[in-house]
Amino acid sequence: MLTYHTGSVEETQSVAKALGEIVQPGDLLCLSGDLGAGKTTFTQGLARGLGVEEPVSSPTFTIIKEYDEGRIPLYHMDIYRLGESAAAEDLGFDEYFFGEGVSVVEWAEWLQDVLPEDRVQVIVHNLTPTDREITFAATGPRSEARLKELEKTCPTSR
Secondary structure (H helix, E strand, O other), rough: EEEEEEEEEHHHHHHHHHHHHOOOOOOOEEEEOOOOOOHHHHHHHHHHOOOOOOOOOOOOOOOEEEEEOOOOEEEEEEEOHHHHHOOHHHHHHHHHHHHOOOEEOOOOOHOOOOOOOOEEEEEEEOOOOOOOEEEEEEHHHHHHHHHHHHHHHHOOOO
């Protein structure tokens, strides 16, 4: 488990950018946090690390947004509107989870039963209007390797 404390949007995005520089095709990042915690802000930083230049916004109403211009595709999903009734198999999420890019799922806790076992859990907590605590947890060997690499490239003592 890794925990980062950030004091600004830029610092939050910097941590995410470092992760974006090392993620690989088939990686799955599951983002959790209250409304306004910074999940989309985190994804914007991750996209920069992938080399995505276009603006990244929340796919709340479209459910999925694909960004293909980076070194690997970014599949950004927001399950909030679907709620706890979300059924990944009905929406074809597996095609993304096991595809050629990295999948980022906001509100992934509503899909726990159908998510691949090996994933990086990312929990974003509001500490103050600008301060965040970002906790990463690995659920398998692939995600564990990714977090070890993140810790090397982006030490937690920021």
